[in-house]
Amino acid sequence: MKYKMFVKACEDCEKGEESVGPLTLQEQIWKAQLENFREIYLNGEINNNVIEKxxxxxxxINRRDDMLETQVLNYGREPITVYINSPGGRVFESFAVVSAIKTSKTPVRTVALGEAMSGGFLILLAGHERYAMPFAWLMYHELGSGSIGKAADVREYSEHLDELQKMITDFVTTNSLITEEALEDCHQRKSDWYMNVVEAMELEVIDGLWPLDLNSAEVPSEDGEAIEEE
Structure with a gap:
């Protein structure tokens, strides 16, 4: 109950009402949590847990921003930042996160930390703004399947897999400079497509480096030499 009262007090502050008295240590902790609740960490395999996390x-956050827009004059939505460090995982859970980001009225920034691969790559690509740490690695690959069963079941699942792959291909080509021909070549070679931040920026998979002040610094190139960004 006390925490809810503190949240209400913070919302009153956003409306311009002054708080009374110094904050206790517990209230300082709560305040820090409220200020950082727009930072989300997707760390590890993509599974059912990402729905809750x-x-x-x-x-x-969108519901809270919707409410505050009706109560606060000229309320500005602060962006959500989703930090990604994931080797990938389940495709439908990946799509759930992609959909949540794409339909978010509050802007969402995605940031690759160490790895954003497979489903993590798609989630990174969904951001309204997309960034990566200097030594992050991204990876795209074709959908895989380990399905077994009757021949009819395998054929049906194969058709479904083709539809999913087409959705992914359309999504990647729409949200970057990666072409359908490049993806098809990757599929034909049956290989994973790894890209560092330099290639990712050239293909407009990401908008730049994170933190933002690094965009005027040197970043590693594919051959290990430094490249200075404008």
């Missing part, structure tokens, strides 16, 4: 938080 990422999707629910994006939706909750």
């Amino acid at each position: 990422v999707v629910a938080q994006i939706q909750n």
Whole structure:
């Protein structure tokens, strides 16, 4: 109950009302949590947990911003930042996060930390703004399947897989400079497409480096030499 009262007090502050008295240590901790609740960390394999950890938080922030827009004059939505360090995982859970980001009225920035691969690559690509740490690595690959069963079941699942792959291909080509021909070549070679931040920026997979002040610094190139960004 006390925490809810503190949240209400913080919302009153956003409306321009002054708080009374110094904050206790517990209230300082709560205040820090409220200030940082727009930072979401997607760390590890993409599975059912991302629905609660990422999707629910994006939706909750949007609901809070919707409410504050009706109560605060000239209210500005602060962006949500989703930090990604993931080797990938389940495709439908990846799509759930992609959908939550794409439909978010509050702007969402995605940031690759160490790795954003497979489903993590798609989530990174969904951001309204997209960034990566200097030594992050991204990876795209074709959908895989380990399905077994009757021949009819395998054929049906194969058709479904083709539809999913087309969705992914359309999504990647629409949100970057990566071409359908380049993806098809990757599929034909049956290989994973790894890219560092230099290639990712050239293909407009990301908008720049994170933190933002690094965009005037040197970043590693594919051959290990430094490249200075404008």
